[in-house]
Amino acid sequence: xxxxxxxxxxxxxxxxxxxxxxxxxxxxxxxxxxxxxxxxxxxxxxxxxxxxxxxxxxxxxxxxxxxxxxxxxxxxxxxxxxxxxxxxxxxxxxxxxxxxxxxxxxxxxxxxxxxxxxxxxxxxxxxxxxxxxxxxxxxxxxxxxxxxxxxxxxxxxxxxxxxxxxxxxxxxxxxxxxxxxxxxxxxxxxxxxxxxxxxxxxxxxxxxxxxxxxxxxxxxxxxxxxxxxxxxxxxxxxxxxxxxxxxx
Numbered sequence: 001x002x003x004x005x006x007x008x009x010x011x012x013x014x015x016x017x018x019x020x021x022x023x024x025x026x027x028x029x030x031x032x033x034x035x036x037x038x039x040x041x042x043x044x045x046x047x048x049x050x051x052x053x054x055x056x057x058x059x060x061x062x063x064x065x066x067x068x069x070x071x072x073x074x075x076x077x078x079x080x081x082x083x084x085x086x087x088x089x090x091x092x093x094x095x096x097x098x099x100x101x102x103x104x105x106x107x108x109x110x111x112x113x114x115x116x117x118x119x120x121x122x123x124x125x126x127x128x129x130x131x132x133x134x135x136x137x138x139x140x141x142x143x144x145x146x147x148x149x150x151x152x153x154x155x156x157x158x159x160x161x162x163x164x165x166x167x168x169x170x171x172x173x174x175x176x177x178x179x180x181x182x183x184x185x186x187x188x189x190x191x192x193x194x195x196x197x198x199x200x201x202x203x204x205x206x207x208x209x210x211x212x213x214x215x216x217x218x219x220x221x222x223x224x225x226x227x228x229x230x231x232x233x234x235x236x237x238x239x240x241x242x243x244x245x246x247x248x
Contacts, residue, residue: 025043028201030234036049039201040203045201048204053205054195054243055196056118057117058119058238058240059119059122060192063246064247065247065248066246066247070248071099073181074098076097078097078180079177079178080174081172084167085112088112089112089229090112091112093110101193101210102193104136106135107136108133111133112133113130114128115128115227116232118234127148127223128147128223131146132146141198145212146185146186148217150218151217152217152219153222154216154217154219154222184216185212186214186215190248192210192211193209193210195209
C-alpha cells in the first residue's frame with residue numbers, strides 16, 4: 001500500500017515538473033560542469049540521468065514498417081501562450097487537443113524546441129526537433145517528436161518566433177492569435193515508437209516516445225533565429241540497452 005502511494009506521488013511530481021516547465025531547483029545546463037554528462041551528480045533527484053537504463057534520446061534506425069498503429073491527431077485551435085523557460089521556447093495549449101496512440105488517448109499540454117535534434121535518424125541530426133508533450137488520464141506521459149530541416153519558410157514557426165517574450169520565465173498570452181498544433185506536423189506521419197525518458201532532469205523513465213520520421217521544412221533564417229536564443233539545447237544520444245524501437 002505504502003509503495004503504491006509513493007510511486008503515485010513520485011509520478012505526480014514528475015508530471016507537474018514537465019508540464020509546467022518548472023525548472024526551479026538545482027541549476028542545470030547543456031554544457032560544462034552542469035551539462036548532460038553531470039546531471040546525475042547535481043542532485044539525488046537527478047540520479048536517473050546517470051543510472052537509468054531506458055534513457056532518451058536515442059538513435060533510430062530504419063526498420064520495416066509494421067503497417068499498423070497510426071497516431072490519430074485531434075488538435076484544435078488554441079490561443080498563443082508562450083514562454084522562454086530558460087532552457088527552451090515552450091508553447092502551452094488549452095485543453096481540448098488530443099492524440100490517440102495505438103488506441104490510447106493522451107491530452108496535448110505543450111510543445112517545445114531543441115537544437116540540434118535530440119534524436120537522430122540513422123545517426124543523422126536535424127537542425128531542430130519539436131516535442132509535443134501529452135499526458136493521459138493517469139498522468140502518464142507520451143511525447144511526439146517532429147524533425148525540422150532547412151527548406152522553405154514555415155508560417156507557424158514565424159508566428160511563434162516573433163512572439164517569444166524578451167524576459168525568461170514570463171509566459172505571455174496573445175488572445176487574438178490562435179494556432180493549431182497540426183500546422184507543425186508533416187503530412188506523412190509514420191513514426192518510431194519506444195519507451196524512454198524525459199530528455200531533461202530528472203530524466204524520469206516510462207515516457208512513451210513517438211518520433212515521426214518525415215521532417216518538416218523551415219527556412220535557414222528561422223533556424224538561425226532559434227539558435228540565436230539557444231545555440232545548443234540538446235541532450236546527447238543515449239544507449240538503447242536492448243530496446244528495439246518499432247516503426248509504425
